[in-house]
Amino acid sequence: MIEIERKFILKTLPDETPVGVTILQGYLAHDEQREVRIRQYGADFFLTVKEGSGVKREETEIAITSEQFHALWPSTQGRRLEKVRSVIPHGPFKVEIDRYVGDLEPLLIAEVEFDSIEECEAFVPPDYFHLDVTEDEAYKNISLAIHGIPDRSSLKYQIGALPYLFRDGHLHLVIVTNSAQSRWIIPKGRQESDMSRQDVAIMEAMEEAGVIGTCLPGLRTPCHLKGEMMLYIYPLKVTTVLKKWPEMEWRKRVVLPVEKALKLISDPELSLCIKKMLPRLPE
Numbered sequence: 001m002i003e004i005e006r007k008f009i010l011k012t013l014p015d016e017t018p019v020g021v022t023i024l025q026g027y028l029a030h031d032e033q034r035e036v037r038i039r040q041y042g043a044d045f046f047l048t049v050k051e052g053s054g055v056k057r058e059e060t061e062i063a064i065t066s067e068q069f070h071a072l073w074p075s076t077q078g079r080r081l082e083k084v085r086s087v088i089p090h091g092p093f094k095v096e097i098d099r100y101v102g103d104l105e106p107l108l109i110a111e112v113e114f115d116s117i118e119e120c121e122a123f124v125p126p127d128y129f130h131l132d133v134t135e136d137e138a139y140k141n142i143s144l145a146i147h148g149i150p151d152r153s154s155l156k157y158q159i160g161a162l163p164y165l166f167r168d169g170h171l172h173l174v175i176v177t178n179s180a181q182s183r184w185i186i187p188k189g190r191q192e193s194d195m196s197r198q199d200v201a202i203m204e205a206m207e208e209a210g211v212i213g214t215c216l217p218g219l220r221t222p223c224h225l226k227g228e229m230m231l232y233i234y235p236l237k238v239t240t241v242l243k244k245w246p247e248m249e250w251r252k253r254v255v256l257p258v259e260k261a262l263k264l265i266s267d268p269e270l271s272l273c274i275k276k277m278l279p280r281l282p283e
Contacts, residue, residue, distance in 0.1 A: 003050070003059040003113065004120050007139060008129040010097065010108035017097060020086035026076025027142050035142050038064070038072050041085075045069040056117065078219045078280075081145040090126050100144070103222065107149050109139070147197060148222060148232065157230040159197050160188035160223070161205035162274060163213060165238040165255070166283050173261035173274075174238060176209045177252045183266040186274075188231060201234040209253050210245030213238040219280055223273035233273060235281055 024040040039046045045068070048061040082101040087094050093112050100107040110129060114120040125132075133139040138150035163174035163186075175184050187208035192200055198215040205211050213236045223231040241255065256264070258278065265271045 001059055003057045004115070004117060005057075005111055005113050006120060006123065006132065006134045008110045008112075008125060009131040009133055009139070010110055010128060011130045012128065013097065013099070013108065014088065014126075014128045016088055017086050018088065020084040020097070020099065023083050023085055023098075025081050025083070025141065025145070026073060027079040027145055028072060028075055030079075030142050037142075038069055038076065040069060047072075078216065079142070079145045081141060093123070095126075103148055104144055107144070109133075146220075148220065157191065157232060158188045158228075159191055159200040159204065160186050160231050160233040161201035161209075161215075161236045162186055162233050162277065163205050163209055163211045163236045163238045164258075164281055165213075165241075169283075171258045171278070171281065171283075172255050173258050174205075174209050174211050174241070174253065174255050175261050175264060176254075179247075179250050181250070181252055184264040185266065185270065186233070197232060198234055201236055205236050205238075206242075207246045208251055210242040210248060211236070211238045212240040212242065216282070219277070221273055221277050223270060225267055225269050231270075231273075233277065235277060237281075 021042045026038055028036045028038065030036065034049065034051045037048050037050075039048065045064045045066055046061050047064050047068075048059060051058040081104060083098040083104070084101065086097045086099075088097065089095070090112070093114075096111045098109045098111070100109070112123065114123065137143055138147070143150070165172050165174070175186055177183060178185055187201075187204040189200060189204040191197065195203070197220070201215055202213070205213065215234045215236050220232055220234045223233055225231055254261070254264070262271050262274065265274070
C-alpha cells in the first residue's frame with residue numbers, strides 16, 4: 001500500500017488526549033531508501049517494510065505471532081524505541097499522537113495520514129501542532145531509534161567517542177587529556193553539518209586519541225555534564241592504535257583497563273555515563 005503522511009512536533013498534548021496504547025518498535029535492517037521493522041502494538045505484533053522517504057512511501061505490513069516477534073527482537077539491539085500512541089479526531093482526519101518514552105522523552109510527535117497528495121497539501125494543522133518535520137530525516141523513527149532526539153543547533157551539543165579494545169580478554173579504554181593536560185576525558189568535538197554523528201566520533205578519536213576504529217551500529221548515550229553542553233557518546237571499537245596522530249603534541253593518551261581508566265576520568269558524570277555503556281560493548 002501507499003502511505004501518504006505528514007509529521008509534526010508538538011509542544012504540549014491537547015487537553016482531550018485519551019489514554020494511549022504502548023508501542024515497542026525495533027529495526028532489523030535499514031538503508032537510505034528502505035527499513036524493515038518489527039512492532040508490538042498493544043497485544044498485536046507486526047513486521048513492516050517501508051520504502052521511500054518524505055510524504056509518500058510504500059508500506060508492506062504483515063501480522064506475526066508473539067513468538068516470532070520475540071525471536072526477532074534481539075536482532076534490533078541498539079535500534080529500538082518505545083512510545084505511547086493516542087488517536088484523536090481533527091475534522092475528517094485522525095491524528096496519531098506519539099509520546100516517546102525513555103531516552104526520547106519528552107518528544108511529542110503527531111502523524112496524520114491522507115488518501116491523496118492533494119488532500120495532504122490542503123491539510124490545515126490544528127493550533128497545537130508546532131513544527132512540520134515530514135521531510136526532516138532526523139525525525140524518522142529509524143533515526144530517532146539510533147541517534148536519539150536531534151538537536152537543531154550544533155552549538156548546543158558535542159559528539160564524543162568512547163574508544164575501547166580488548167587485550168587478553170580484558171576490556172580497555174582509550175582516554176586522553178584536554179588540551180591543557182589538566183583533566184582526563186574522552187575524545188569529543190562539535191557536530192559537523194556535512195557529517196553523521198558517528199563519523200564525527202570516528203574523526204575525533206583519530207585526531208585527539210590517535211586511534212582508528214568503527215562505531216557500533218545503534219549504540220549511543222546522552223550525557224549531561226554539569227556546566228557543559230549535552231554530550232552524545234558513541235562507542236568506538238578500536239582496530240588500530242597509531243604511533244603518531246594530529247594532536248599528540250598537546251594531549252596525553254593512555255590505554256588502560258576499564259577500572260583504572262574510570263578512576264582517572266575527572267568528571268563523575270562522564271564516568272557514570274561510561275559505566276552505563278560498558279555492559280553493551282561486545283568483544
